[in-house]
Amino acid sequence: xxxxxxxxxxxxxxxxxxxxxxxxxxxxxxxxxxxxxxxxxxxxxxxxxxxxxxxxxxxxxxxxxxxxxxxxxxxxxxxxxxxxxxxxxxxxxxxxxxxxxxxxxxxxxxxxxxxxxxxxxxxxxxxxxxxxxxxxxxxxxxxxxxxxxxxxxxxxxxxxxxxxxxxxxxxxxxxxxxxxxxxxxxxxxxxxxxxxxxxxxxx
Amino acid sequence: xxxxxxxxxxxxxxxxxxxxxxxxxxxxxxxxxxxxxxxxxxxxxxxxxxxxxxxxxxxxxxxxxxxxxxxxxxxxxxxxxxxxxxxxxxxxxxxxxxxxxxxxxxxxxxxxxxxxxxxxxxxxxxxxxxxxxxxxxxxxxxxxxxxxxxxxxxxxxxxxxxxxxxxxxxxxxxxxxxxxxxxxxxxxxxxxxxxxxxxxxxx
Amino acid sequence: xxxxxxxxxxxxxxxxxxxxxxxxxxxxxxxxxxxxxxxxxxxxxxxxxxxxxxxxxxxxxxxxxxxxxxxxxxxxxxxxxxxxxxxxxxxxxxxxxxxxxxxxxxxxxxxxxxxxxxxxxxxxxxxxxxxxxxxxxxxxxxxxxxxxxxxxxxxxxxxxxxxxxxxxxxxxxxxxxxxxxxxxxxxxxxxxxxxxxxxxxxx
Numbered sequence: 001x002x003x004x005x006x007x008x009x010x011x012x013x014x015x016x017x018x019x020x021x022x023x024x025x026x027x028x029x030x031x032x033x034x035x036x037x038x039x040x041x042x043x044x045x046x047x048x049x050x051x052x053x054x055x056x057x058x059x060x061x062x063x064x065x066x067x068x069x070x071x072x073x074x075x076x077x078x079x080x081x082x083x084x085x086x087x088x089x090x091x092x093x094x095x096x097x098x099x100x101x102x103x104x105x106x107x108x109x110x111x112x113x114x115x116x117x118x119x120x121x122x123x124x125x126x127x128x129x130x131x132x133x134x135x136x137x138x139x140x141x142x143x144x145x146x147x148x149x150x151x152x153x154x155x156x157x158x159x160x161x162x163x164x165x166x167x168x169x170x171x172x173x174x175x176x177x178x179x180x181x182x183x184x185x186x187x188x189x190x191x192x193x194x195x196x197x198x199x200x201x202x203x
Numbered sequence: 204x205x206x207x208x209x210x211x212x213x214x215x216x217x218x219x220x221x222x223x224x225x226x227x228x229x230x231x232x233x234x235x236x237x238x239x240x241x242x243x244x245x246x247x248x249x250x251x252x253x254x255x256x257x258x259x260x261x262x263x264x265x266x267x268x269x270x271x272x273x274x275x276x277x278x279x280x281x282x283x284x285x286x287x288x289x290x291x292x293x294x295x296x297x298x299x300x301x302x303x304x305x306x307x308x309x310x311x312x313x314x315x316x317x318x319x320x321x322x323x324x325x326x327x328x329x330x331x332x333x334x335x336x337x338x339x340x341x342x343x344x345x346x347x348x349x350x351x352x353x354x355x356x357x358x359x360x361x362x363x364x365x366x367x368x369x370x371x372x373x374x375x376x377x378x379x380x381x382x383x384x385x386x387x388x389x390x391x392x393x394x395x396x397x398x399x400x401x402x403x404x405x406x
Numbered sequence: 407x408x409x410x411x412x413x414x415x416x417x418x419x420x421x422x423x424x425x426x427x428x429x430x431x432x433x434x435x436x437x438x439x440x441x442x443x444x445x446x447x448x449x450x451x452x453x454x455x456x457x458x459x460x461x462x463x464x465x466x467x468x469x470x471x472x473x474x475x476x477x478x479x480x481x482x483x484x485x486x487x488x489x490x491x492x493x494x495x496x497x498x499x500x501x502x503x504x505x506x507x508x509x510x511x512x513x514x515x516x517x518x519x520x521x522x523x524x525x526x527x528x529x530x531x532x533x534x535x536x537x538x539x540x541x542x543x544x545x546x547x548x549x550x551x552x553x554x555x556x557x558x559x560x561x562x563x564x565x566x567x568x569x570x571x572x573x574x575x576x577x578x579x580x581x582x583x584x585x586x587x588x589x590x591x592x593x594x595x596x597x598x599x600x601x602x603x604x605x606x607x608x609x
Binding site: 020028029030031032033046050054055056057059060063066077080102136138139143 | 424456458459519521523524527538540545547548550553557558601602603604605
């Protein structure tokens, strides 16, 4: 439990950085950047818990998540130039973040007793909806509508976790292999520029 | 109750189709179309239940609604060309969908003991907010801001249902006449291109 | 308590007016203007209570808030021309509105026992998120991303209230001085065109 908690805090920190940097071309002030980082970091988990009626929300019940966000925003401001040069590395962080959040979110939903398919959707929401809310607020096309295999990689990892949990595979093994599956799918999709088939294929 | 439940499932199926087809000009992949269909189908009822604090949400407590959505999305993909040629018929489906959802939503809100005016708003939200959330995510002007008498037709039907329920009219009669009122208002508004008076009439 | 309740109703009335007038250039019909006024007036408090899991929502439990909104929308329609000429005065109303809502929201969150930092965020959300939701629905850049010191003025007032409450300052004194602080920060920022430092200052 201890390790997962630390991973969640790190994921929150990483998402706050990527959110704060998302205002790059928008010439935002500190408040705008902080708000964007905050929404990106907590949006997905917040939506999940509000849909499941699970209160208190994680960041409201445990103020350390707020501090992780503040730290991420300050970190982003201090290392601004460096981070923009490291965009590629950053995208690795984002990949790690969505992988962690997917499995953590799936696990939480399962523990609340919902149907496994719902739990997988909740895991994917945990990972991607913070970015979607951020993009909606800043009038961008949401990331899930434009990136190579992104949310669907999370869904795949969530279903893998659910399958492994169903067959009573040891939790650490299930957790790690699902996280790794998501990371591999993402890396392969980005490297070979893969995307899902278009919907209107019959057109 | 059985019939209303089946109507709700059908309404969910129909909304998922119309949501998946909404990505037409956007050249979405399967995930994008599925996500849009999902949000359109469950958005309104989800917002209603979250505002009323009524948990579990319908589609989380009963996984058959998810299957209705999946079926709608697959149906939309298979009959893509046909459905686009049948846009006019489709719009009839949408009209039937909002009429059903309005009355179902109003009834649910009433059963939770809220003020009738609130219940009418909740009924209208059930019908139109899925489309509003979809339009917001895809950066479109929400449907309620642009269509001929749309959400207001739902409000009228909701108030009719509340009035009939108040006078103890038999439930099936109240249900059907409210649904029919919404459909008629919509059809007449579309046929004669009616719209509500502009707000800045005094300008 | 009586006075705060009346202030909240007045704040709701004022926000409904400013929301209904926000559709100015959009040539909305009555429904569009009403919907926009409604969302602006109840959005912030609704988000706060949904995040805190505090049910029933204020406007659902007490229908007088709905009447205040209806009154605001009708008022906006009748005095449309006059109000547009008085934009400057209107912006004073908005400033008064966000100041009141910030402190009322902070107080409510504190009374629910959350961490003071969370309570300050909730106070700021109460004041500004109605406008943010309105701007998102109408595809505008949210007000908090573009205005001179706006949400941050609310945050400052919320933290002042929390500090004063912490030191057991009399409630009326704490309430009034926090409201006044927000108003002064806003007026000074607008007059001297002040804004927060840009985030990418190291660029």
